[in-house]
Amino acid sequence: MKKTVWSMCGMCSVRCPIKVEVENGRVEWIEGNPHILKGALCAKGSAGVALIADDERPQQPLIRKGGRGAGRWEPVSWYTALDYIGEKLNKIIAQYGAKSVMMSCRGGPWADFFKTFIHGLGSPNFTNHDSGCGRNVHHASLSIYGLGRKDLIYDIKNAKHLVLFGRNILESLRIAEANQVLDMLDAGGRLTYVDVRQTMTGIKATRFFQVRPGTDYALALGLINAIIKREAYDKEFIEKYVTGFDELVEFIQPYTLEWAAKECEVKIKPLQMFVEELAGDRPRVVFHPGWMLSRYNDSFYASRSLQILNVLMGNIEVKGGQLFPKGAADCGVKGIRNLSSLITQKPADKRADGVGWKYKHFDKGPGLFHLFYDAIETGEPYPMKAMICYRHDPFNCFPDPAAQKRALDKMELLVSVDTHYSEFGWYSDVILPESAYLERESPIALQKGLKPRLIVRQKAVEPKFDTKPAWWIFKQLADRVGIGQYFPYNTIEELWAWQLEPTGYKIEDFNAKGFVELTDKPIMYDRNNLDGKFKTPSGKIELVSKVLTEAGLPSFKPYVSPIKPPEGMFRLVFGRSAVNAHGHTINNPLLYELLPYNTLWINKREASKLGINDGDWVDVISQPQEVTGTIRAKVTEFIHQDAVYMIHGFGRQIPLQTRAYHAGMADQKLQIGLLKEMDPAGGGLCLCESFVEVRRSAKNPKRSVEL
Amino acid sequence: MNKYMIYLNSKRCIGCHGCEVHCKTNKKLPVGPILCEISHEPLKAVRGVPRTEFQFRSCYHCEDPYCVPVCPTGAMQKRQDGIVFVDQEKCIGCMACAGACPWGIPQYNSETGKAIKCDYCMDRVDAGLKPACVTKCATHALKFVTLQEI
Known part of the structure; x- marks a missing residue:
């Protein structure tokens, strides 16, 4: 029997929409959703069939028998594993309080699910991998616009000039985005690439600057200086929406383009030509503020400077610039219901990582994972005793796993929920194997954009092993720790129906294309009336950030040259x-x-x-x-x-x-x-x-x- | 006269090697045989930007293929439209074809014990579709071209 299943890829965190052809319970063909990606898929996407065939993944729940990391496991049934975790959690909560339990995930459209679990439990300690990834970019964006890093999207396809500081956009490979870059180049657009080495992205660039490692901030400062000096910025936009410009002008004086060229070890002539190009190409210029920018001790300020360059270009809500992603409200319709809406009272305790009270300038959402290690080691502000990691492998994404293990030895329960053996999972106490993405469903998610849409992952084939989807696993765990009311469903169909209820759509509406568009036409805001769109304390784009000032941090940090590596x-x-x-x-x-x-x-x-x-x-x-x-x-x-x-x-x-x-x-x-x-x-x-x-x-x- | 060819727009190719896996999964190949391949020259600086060109190679589907006559069972055949393919029913896996081919294009499938090579996914082509590598190329750099006599 043949069937077509609309789903979402799960090989990486991009989650491209896919079309899966299934015959007699076997995946015969996977391609990018033709309505969105015209079939395009990467090597990982096609290799999904090898993932489900692979038996070198956990095949049923495992409880640790030997010492942590010794690799001795007892295969158990789901109910045994879930009861084991439930009992341990209840004991820990009785002794240390719910706050001693932390939950980490990898962010993305379903983070709400895991946040609901931990907040429902009464613990504020929800976190994710992002302090080893995009937190600097996120906080930089918040400090300038009051908007998170995903609250502005880049209209690369229509840009005249895309500037990438180490953002290896063609190898990090989001299919839709990569095609936008190539379409832009085909249309005669320019790509300037800055990195310490050459990459697949760099070979497509029209300009390439190989800089000394750790000098991105210097180059960005030099560019700001040159653009202001040349008056190649959008004065009207700055007048209307920006505060702190005069302070910027004063701060930037010493950081000339010539200085930057010397500091970054690049030639001055091409840099001057680059500035000329920017002057002609604006406002259709996108300075990508970075993605994985947990790199240098001034990466936050580097990302801020790239955003300042975007502001100088006046590229907000213009074709070929940065755009506001639109949601359900912009389409005049109701959005999907999220589980977190059931949590009427947020946990009262302060976060163990210090975010929100010790560090007031950071986004409280997922906090900062690595700071939990301090709490785990010292027992301050309170002891941390249990950690659940969903799809997140801290030993792979954070530095120095040996140091992490030393801290985790103070914890009583480590649980890994993942499709594969993660390095963390191997060290944990219980592995709950999630079904591979082709073997499971996921809740409905909203993808914001100019044309926002609802999208869903449907199951293509039955699980090969005794594995379960996250929606089932967390419902079962919730029942065992007395918070089943936050997961009001028994089947995925019930969950989908509950999510969709306010929208008026039915799951059958996804059958035609795999997604539901909330509007026919792309929605743009009036660029002359963006008041209220920037969520900073002043409602303006803040070059001098009130939040940073209050935290005792400079909005413009004087540049410090990175140390040269010692001989050898x-x-x-x-x-x-x-x-x-x-x-x-x-x-x-x-x-x-x-x-x-x-x-x-x-x-x-x-x-x-x-x-x-x-x-x-x-x-x-x-x-x-x-x-x-x-x-x-x-x-x-x-x-x-x-x-x-x-x-x-x-x-x-x-x-x-x-x-x-x-x-x-x-x-x-x-x-x-x-x-x-x-x-x-x-x-x-x-x-x-x-x-x-x-x-x-x-x-x-x-x-x-x-x- | 060959009717088809696969063309790579090197400007759009990002060397993601997706085509190789699209091909392998469509043909259900084990680790080992790779029927199409993306390669590139070492980087060379051109006006300050290190560059390279990508090449795509599957099978040349020669006008007068060496692999066809050397096949002892008649498994290796050339169709009217020029596609050179292996009839899996007839193939005995002797690999004489690979020895005869100047580029060693036919490869051994250890799971079936037979020769395998690019046949432009002729079952898909006959169904009005394009080869797997072209259909799913991540950046639409590969094109399936129907040749015309001028």
């Missing part, structure tokens, strides 16, 4: 490949075939000083010397001499993942001490603030004297 050492930087989504797809047989291990990129001149040839084995040693590893060198002239680079996600240590086990090297394991290195203004970790020693390994690729 390099700054460790990391990034992505289009064929993997961080660590969780490395063991996929079809993706492993494309990229079985990562390499260490090293500058050609530096390599020759160290006697390293392309393909040689090199030892990489953390500072201080706690972690070492051996990896093949990729010698190239297209990386700055101060940096070495590797693709993130490799070096996994789960023996049941035979392909990924010890394949390549993990950058986060080399980042000793960085768990406590936070940008105080942005809340992001500083993952590129570590040095490693690199030397030619004694391991000779050409010699082995075995018989």
Whole structure:
């Protein structure tokens, strides 16, 4: 029997809409939703069939038998595992209070679900991975516009000029966005790319600046200076919507373009030409404020400066600029109902990570995960005893897993809910295996945009193993800890119907295209009347942020030059490949075939000083010397001499993942001490603030004297 | 006369290797055989921007293929429209075709014990569809072109 299932991909966090052809209970074909993506899909998307076929994933609930991380598990039934967790949680809550339980997820359209669980329990401690990802960008955006980083979208397709500071947009690969970039280039648009190395995005650029690592902020300051000096900014827009411009003009004086060129080690002429281009291309210029910007100790200010450049371009709510994503209310219709609406009283306790009381300038939503480690270690402001991670692998996404483990040893219950064995899961007490995305449904989600739509993930095939969807798992857990009322459904159909009730739509309305559009025509606001759209304390775009000032933080931070690595050492930087989504797809047989291990990129001149040839084995040693590893060198002239680079996600240590086990090297394991290195203004970790020693390994690729 | 070809617009290709996996999953291939491949030259700086060109290679579907006559069972065939394909029923997996092909295009499928190669997804083409690699190309860089005599 053949059927077509409309769904959403789950290979990475982009969640592209997909069309799945199923025959006799087998997935025969997956393509990008033709109504949205015209069939386009990436390698990961097609490799979804290998994910469901793969038996190197947890096949039923597992309870730890030996010591943490020892890898001895007792396979148990779902009810045994859920009862076990329920009993433990009830005991912990009775002794330490609900606040001692924390819940982390990976953000996204269904975060509401997990927030409801933990808030329903009475704990304020909801968090996610974002302090190792986009928090600096988010807080930078909040400080300028009062809007989060997803509250403005980029109309790249219609832009004349896209400027990317290290945003490797074609390898981080959101299909729709990548096509916008290529459409823009096809239409004659310009792409300026800034990075410490060359990437797949950089090779498509019209201009490329290879900067010294950690100098993004300097380049952005130089550009602000040059644009103001040349008066190439939108005076009318600034007059109407912006405060703090005079303070900016005063602050920016010393940071000339010439100074920036010297600091970033780039040539001045191309920079001057770049400024000329910007002057001609505005307002259809987009300065991407960054995505994964937990990198340097001034990344927050770098992102703020990129936003200031956007403001100078006057690119808000114009074609080819930044646009407000529209929601249900903009279409004059009611939106879907969310579970969190059932929580009438938010937990009264203060957050254990200090966000909201100790750190008042940070967004309280998910707080900052890494700060929980302080609370776990010290028991202040109160003891933390249980952690549930849904789809989130802190050992893969935060630095120094060894330090994390030392802290987690103080906790009584660690639960991992994931489709695969995460590094955290392997160390936890209970693994609850979620069904793969093709084997499960997810709640309905709203995708904001010029034409907002409702979208849903439907199940394509039955689970191959004894796994369950998150909506079922958390309902069951809720029942066991006495908060079943916040999950008012027994089946996914009941949940969908409950969500859709205010909208008047039925789940059958998704059958035609896999989504429901809330409007026929794209909605734009009147650019001359944006009052009330900016959610800062003053309602204006604040270049001098009231929130930062009140927190005792400068809105314009004087630039501090990054330290040069000592002799024989390099700054460790990391990034992505289009064929993997961080660590969780490395063991996929079809993706492993494309990229079985990562390499260490090293500058050609530096390599020759160290006697390293392309393909040689090199030892990489953390500072201080706690972690070492051996990896093949990729010698190239297209990386700055101060940096070495590797693709993130490799070096996994789960023996049941035979392909990924010890394949390549993990950058986060080399980042000793960085768990406590936070940008105080942005809340992001500083993952590129570590040095490693690199030397030619004694391991000779050409010699082995075995018989 | 060949009727079809697959064309890669290198300007739109981002080297995501999606096509390789789209092909493999459509043909249900195990780890090992890869029927189409994206490759690129080492980077070279052109006016300050390091660049490269991408190439796509599947099978050339030669006008006069070496692999067809060398096949002992007549499994390797060329259709009227030029598509060179392996009849899986007849193939005995001797791989004489791979030896005869100057580019070693036919590959061994360890799961079936037979030769496998790009056939432009002829079942899809016959159903009015495009090859898997073209249909799902992440950036619409691959095009399935019908050749015309001028």
